[in-house]
Amino acid sequence: MKDFILTLDDIGNKSVQNIETLFAQANGTLGVRASLPIRTGESTPGTFLNAFYESHDIVYGENAYGYAKQHQTMVNLFDLRSIELMIDGKSEFLLSDQSVVLDMEKGLLFESYIYETGDGKKFEYLLESFASHSERSVYAQKIQIKALNFSGVVKLVKKGRPVSVKKGEAFDPRIKNSSTELIQEGNKYTTQNSRLSIYVKFDSLSEERRLNEGESISFTQLYHISRENHFSSLSYDELKNKQVEIFANFWKSSDIEIEGNTRLQKGIRFNMYHLFNSAGRDGASNFSAKGLTGEGYEGHYFWDTEMYLLPFFIYTQPEIAKSLLSYRVSILPKAQARAKELGFQGALFAWRTINGEETSAYYPAGTAQVHINADIAYGFELFEKVTGDTDFIEENSTLIFETARFWLDYGFYSKRGFEIHEVTGPDEYTALVNNNYYTNKMAQNNLFYAARLANRLKSNEDEAKYWFNAAENMYFGFDQELQIIQQDDSFLTKEPWDFVNTPKEKYPLLLHYHPMKIYKHQVLKQADTILAHMLFDESQEQVNRDFAFYEPLTTHDSSLSRTVYGVVASKLGRSELAYRFFKEAAIMDLEDSQGNASHGIHAANMGGSWLGLIYGFAGLSYENGEIKTNNNLPKEIKSMKFTITIQGEKKHIIIE
């Protein structure tokens, strides 16, 4: 099926680094960028192991109590794709043709490169490869080198090259190294500060052979990278067969077919393909903001997981959703310690982290986004509702209770109700505000959920009364004159941003204006109040007014913004507008419209494009055992077919 095939013709920016990201291969554990077999200056090869990071002390210009202490950086481990070649003594080649074909249906990548020596000898480098989904420590390659127009001696070395390794040096704990160099001992590689180890087993090839014109050298290679020193013994073909089978099953339970725009059809499949590839599977890793496709955001996990990605997994791959939530359970002790350090009860999850410790070095747009607590609780709640897996929730009820305890302590009662001050909402162009609507709404939901759960489990019922009461009395600001919901206590008193005199090249604003200038204006980086409207019921009139007020103030400088506005536009019946937002989201990375896909995919936006189709165009909701849909299809899309899994049963839905 053509719509499962992605080639270079499908992508807007064909730079080396962009190709590396878009065609990257991953299996939730291991990720490999699709770098060139013969490296050039622009080439940035990358091999990542989910949750494998190095730590370094954060240096502050001015430090203060309770600041995050250490950076965590996902380590770029090996270059598994490059080859050293010599043709009749020449080692300089010109790339004269390149074809890259991603078969998303099978999870296989096919590449062909035609190289030429200075004296006109041409050869083809053919590569079939995949990051194995059956054995997640394996990256597999099948290579063929063919002499196209010459006979001569081909000398080749193909091995996994460490990106940055200190050989044989003893570990000296006194030296805090800020690099991500690894210590090698035999087949074991260890980070210097975080003391994490991996073991490798690499097929290496070193050969010198005479080829006649038209002849080839062929070989397969398996690269094993594992946390443990034992390795799969499956062959290339066995792994490949399993790969095809796994992807067939994936699409069976997850595919969305849309009729009317083949580009968007391809875009949404591309997005789901990457979501499936980068999600952690082991309960000890999660979903990095850039997946396993690049080093952007240092491989950190954010609220993106719960609010943008999890719905896709909950509705189509509930086992993966469960792994992602299990990761949060695994870092609960760190969240409890963090709340304590900041002087609050319960647990406060880190805004950005790998190992569970806060690693945001700018707390106003980091730690202050305490809504992450409620986002995580929301993820558990949605998981329970859709999958019906109450056992999992009951086993992990402590997480829900601890997040609720945090809210009860962080907020306070005033004559206006239960207020929550000094937080940063999703919109990072305002910071440290009081009563951010999204935060209060989510905290309310968290408190209600915890109270209901406590009563159901007959545990912590005394506390549950307080949680319920705080939720019941949650304060929400409303502007009587404009009849709109206040984003926070001060937002409507701010000076309007001068959009007319802001030239295009000054976006994103955060790169061109000081936070003091941005924060004091009515300008949004991304959906905030409108995100709450995507999640919670609200009257159409209210949503309409809020949308009309906030959308024109939104720069969409965050890639998390458009899909939210799109879903809400669908809900409002503004299908033309919804389609525009959806289109931009669905092909954001294919077009490189954010301009930085080279750093890695925009995973949250990919999840958001799924929301645009399912929550938006199909109007899906599931409440009280009932699946509801709504035909919000824009005129450009004639029909939509998709599969979801509810309470363990697959449902096939068609919207026409």
Next chain:
Amino acid sequence: MKDFILTLDDIGNKSVQNIETLFAQANGTLGVRASLPIRTGESTPGTFLNAFYESHDIVYGENAYGYAKQHQTMVNLFDLRSIELMIDGKSEFLLSDQSVVLDMEKGLLFESYIYETGDGKKFEYLLESFASHSERSVYAQKIQIKALNFSGVVKLVKKGRPVSVKKGEAFDPRIKNSSTELIQEGNKYTTQNSRLSIYVKFDSLSEERRLNEGESISFTQLYHISRENHFSSLSYDELKNKQVEIFANFWKSSDIEIEGNTRLQKGIRFNMYHLFNSAGRDGASNFSAKGLTGEGYEGHYFWDTEMYLLPFFIYTQPEIAKSLLSYRVSILPKAQARAKELGFQGALFAWRTINGEETSAYYPAGTAQVHINADIAYGFELFEKVTGDTDFIEENSTLIFETARFWLDYGFYSKRGFEIHEVTGPDEYTALVNNNYYTNKMAQNNLFYAARLANRLKSNEDEAKYWFNAAENMYFGFDQELQIIQQDDSFLTKEPWDFVNTPKEKYPLLLHYHPMKIYKHQVLKQADTILAHMLFDESQEQVNRDFAFYEPLTTHDSSLSRTVYGVVASKLGRSELAYRFFKEAAIMDLEDSQGNASHGIHAANMGGSWLGLIYGFAGLSYENGEIKTNNNLPKEIKSMKFTITIQGEKKHIIIE
């Protein structure tokens, strides 16, 4: 006069480092800590040249547009006080007696140290020293070493020892060194990054001599440290005579005599002595937060100068006041560049700086304290009013206009009036607030002053209308229910701080709580609204209500707090309370009640103690050519005599 003599008996904390600070000698250009002649582990010798700094890049955990780029650090240059001694081959000595006598009347320090070798040989080290106020590049010492109970060979070396010097190494601009090592070439020393140079001429002594019991070695030494390579040729005695004369004149125009408490009398003189010693005199330097007595706050200049120190200088040493204001004129181009960088018109002075560039690495409690602009303008206005030196103001009117332009652009009109958002007021336990009362009040004053000046000079009259209008329409928040002035838009909506459950060891709060916890509570580090009440007329009832509300919420964790509450308490006729605040301020460093006098004097508090006496107890004000006083003397103080200079004329004032 006994009250001009300070000895070790007068100070509360006799640690080596505390003595070094309190008995430090300085002349506005050069500062020398009173370190031990024979160094011990605790000894931290220090020689500082005002405005002589090294710069280093600021490293941020997470950087953003417009952040301050470089640290500036006052360099600790030389150890001018230590001596290398050998008595009959022994170089280890026990300090068995020490006497330190500061004659503040003459600006001379007398020290005596009795040292003893392991085998009982005692000698006395007698030192008379001063930082010359006639030749500001000179530190002068007269030394006598006396064999008390033995005859033997004394070997001594006495020279100025560089604290941190790289000898002979070429300057490599690629290396950004974070130390403050100097590059030495002959008698020239240069900082590595900021490329500032000094030249030195040191009298050195190296001698070996046999002393009989009771005999002495005596010598004098002059240390010259200068920005230029030529040096004064005055002798020790000539310099000493001038020193005594200069101090006599200083006290003649500045002394305050209080009857009733000799400790406070000494305290206030001690404070004025240090103020006189650490104020920059050359128009290119200012007054560091810790004076020239220690490395605290890296030698930076803050708003402390204008709001806490300048009144003392304006009323008693107007030439020094003029130098300090000239420094602000000298950095105006940097302030203009900073405003532009942040996207605003006019000039924005750096919150903390030496060379004029912003060096605050935490903008919410740094750059966001934009009130510094109005503080500086206020200093110019007070200077003009009291000295009558309109020429100086008219020459430098650009500074007043540029600060006004900043306010007009930073603020905006709403239906409530002219508002100023996203600022931090003096109280650093709230940050990034809207309509901070102190800031708006000061900005209003700045705008009015600029408008009046423009009209008087018949220049920028068109703009002056806008300045006047913004000032006229300045918004001030008022709480109808409590009938108090709001510190800012959100302060009264915050949760009260739980003072009852905050143990003493948790103060200062900033060392024990995260900013998010502090900022979201009603708790003050220092006077804020009440500081505005110290400066501007307001009804007694209003001040009373505001005082009653804000004072109990104030931790006084800042040393700038108590004096302000003290002055306002005086104004309210609450002389007992005023006396308590004054007492704490007057002897803060003598008692080491902040616990960190070892890092340097609390200069702003010293200036504040003068305000407590003159603005507070004497109720001094000068408006429309009229000196007004008010007898607010507390019962503990029977009378107060002081001298001020108004419009060039000395006025002797007695309050009884």
